[in-house]
Amino acid sequence: MTEATPASDSQTLSIERIQAVFQAQKSAFDKAPYPSASQRRQQLKAIKKQISRYQDVLAHAMHQDFGCRSHAESKMLDLLGSTLEANHAISHVKRWMQPSRRGTELLFLTNKLEVRYQPKGVVGVIVPWNFPVYLALGPLIAAIAAGNRVMVKMPEITPHTNAALKKMLADIFSEDEVFLIGEELSTPGDFTALPFNHLIFTGSPAVGKIVMRQAADNLTPVTLELGGKSPAVVSRHYPIADAAKRITHGKATNAGQICVSPDYALVPRESMVAFVEAVQASYAQLFKGSVRDNHDYTWIINDRHVARIQELLADAVSKGATVVACTAYDAAQDGRNMPLHVVTDCTPDMRIMQEEIFGPVLPVVSYDTTPEVIAYINARPRPLALYCFSHNQTERRELLEQTHSGGVTINDWGWHVVNHDAPFGGVGNSGMGTYHGEEGFCELSHAKTVFKRHRFFPIGLFYPPYGNVVQRLALRLFLGSADPKL
Numbered sequence: 001m002t003e004a005t006p007a008s009d010s011q012t013l014s015i016e017r018i019q020a021v022f023q024a025q026k027s028a029f030d031k032a033p034y035p036s037a038s039q040r041r042q043q044l045k046a047i048k049k050q051i052s053r054y055q056d057v058l059a060h061a062m063h064q065d066f067g068c069r070s071h072a073e074s075k076m077l078d079l080l081g082s083t084l085e086a087n088h089a090i091s092h093v094k095r096w097m098q099p100s101r102r103g104t105e106l107l108f109l110t111n112k113l114e115v116r117y118q119p120k121g122v123v124g125v126i127v128p129w130n131f132p133v134y135l136a137l138g139p140l141i142a143a144i145a146a147g148n149r150v151m152v153k154m155p156e157i158t159p160h161t162n163a164a165l166k167k168m169l170a171d172i173f174s175e176d177e178v179f180l181i182g183e184e185l186s187t188p189g190d191f192t193a194l195p196f197n198h199l200i201f202t203g204s205p206a207v208g209k210i211v212m213r214q215a216a217d218n219l220t221p222v223t224l225e226l227g228g229k230s231p232a233v234v235s236r237h238y239p240i241a242d243a244a245k246r247i248t249h250g251k252a253t254n255a256g257q258i259c260v261s262p263d264y265a266l267v268p269r270e271s272m273v274a275f276v277e278a279v280q281a282s283y284a285q286l287f288k289g290s291v292r293d294n295h296d297y298t299w300i301i302n303d304r305h306v307a308r309i310q311e312l313l314a315d316a317v318s319k320g321a322t323v324v325a326c327t328a329y330d331a332a333q334d335g336r337n338m339p340l341h342v343v344t345d346c347t348p349d350m351r352i353m354q355e356e357i358f359g360p361v362l363p364v365v366s367y368d369t370t371p372e373v374i375a376y377i378n379a380r381p382r383p384l385a386l387y388c389f390s391h392n393q394t395e396r397r398e399l400l401e402q403t404h405s406g407g408v409t410i411n412d413w414g415w416h417v418v419n420h421d422a423p424f425g426g427v428g429n430s431g432m433g434t435y436h437g438e439e440g441f442c443e444l445s446h447a448k449t450v451f452k453r454h455r456f457f458p459i460g461l462f463y464p465p466y467g468n469v470v471q472r473l474a475l476r477l478f479l480g481s482a483d484p485k486l
Helices: 015-029 036-052 053-065 071-097 134-145 158-168 207-216 240-256 269-286 305-316 368-378 393-402 437-443 469-481
Strands: 100-102 113-121 122-126 149-152 179-183 197-201 222-225 233-236 262-266 322-325 341-344 361-367 385-389 407-410 444-453
Touching: 015 149, 015 179, 036 053, 036 071, 036 134, 036 158, 053 071, 053 158, 071 134, 071 240, 071 437, 134 149, 134 179, 134 197, 134 437, 158 179, 197 207, 207 222, 233 240, 233 368, 240 361, 240 385, 240 469, 262 269, 262 305, 262 322, 262 368, 269 341, 269 361, 269 368, 305 322, 305 341, 305 361, 361 368, 385 393, 437 444
Parallel strands: 122 149, 122 197, 149 179, 197 222, 233 262, 233 385, 262 361, 341 361, 385 407
Antiparallel strands: 100 113, 113 444, 322 341
């Protein structure tokens, strides 16, 4: 299989071309507005087959875009995750499509009430660079399962992945079914300005606000997955070394460039030193040797992001933080090959405690009591994920009930995301709406209520002139008597 070639600078897409594809998809949808379960499953199976066929091409393309990204990591996270989602949709889409029977009010007994799930039309998907395949194919699979046409906007900084994915999808879909746009779109705002029937965006809260404002011009509903500062709470009722190992894995996977990466750790005050030492030991165990020789560790996506992370560290140091790299690192020589850094003595005024890090930096904050932890989390914007390391049932329940987050993994990190029978999404600052599983199907469908009156049902008894016996009895039954003193 030949390697896909990125678009050159001269290969740009005009707004007219984008609008023409949108209109083609809209027209095609109008002609076939309700694909059968068989048609949807056929498309989903085709995607799954293409992932298998293109797995080496896609893994190599992501490696090229990142500078270094393990093929195994790309296959496990981007490709396996996409395959699992396709499998789930293939198995359940026929059931999801069935009308949902609902009970009528007592007043309308003997009539029929149901909810039918109707495809919305043309769905737009805006993809970030950190998991360019999984975060393109995941929403695409949900949209196709719901019976929609899809336009996908890939990030500008992953040209090799864009080219590979475009070729892979073009093999099985016509442009009026699925159309992928990459870095050849000179003005990304031209994409979000289209009057989609639904728009899915994965990225930062700052850009999410822009996308939502543009979508509002067309009253386009949006699903926003926006990340945030996801805390990892280490309890006194959990082994410090085990928690450190799992948090280290979460923070070092994809070099911490993950929306659900543990952003910072909350650790009992007396365990701070042991936790930091365990993080360093875990990193050395997972990524043996120097950072330059390890091909299992992903690079930072580009120099601009390296500079941003280094600025965060410099700001923290200037305000009294202690920073320790988990292996030797020379910024001038190693550049984008940046190992995990652990930061202690953190204070709220540090940028590292205010901004989503999105890189291999782990701030560690001490605490004394569980209520203190809950207050600390609740004083900040609601995160996309929360990680609770505890064997104490009461402690876990308090964290689950008294904090808000998009999702939770207990005694590990991130794995709730790749279980596709449950929804994935944020809350508050970390996003709105969900995809994955049945909730993703519902999100990208219009839930249409259908009431069917029984042929001989005496609905005319509720018509004017008002005041007949049936109306008076119904009002008395449901409203009771008014208070004469009012």
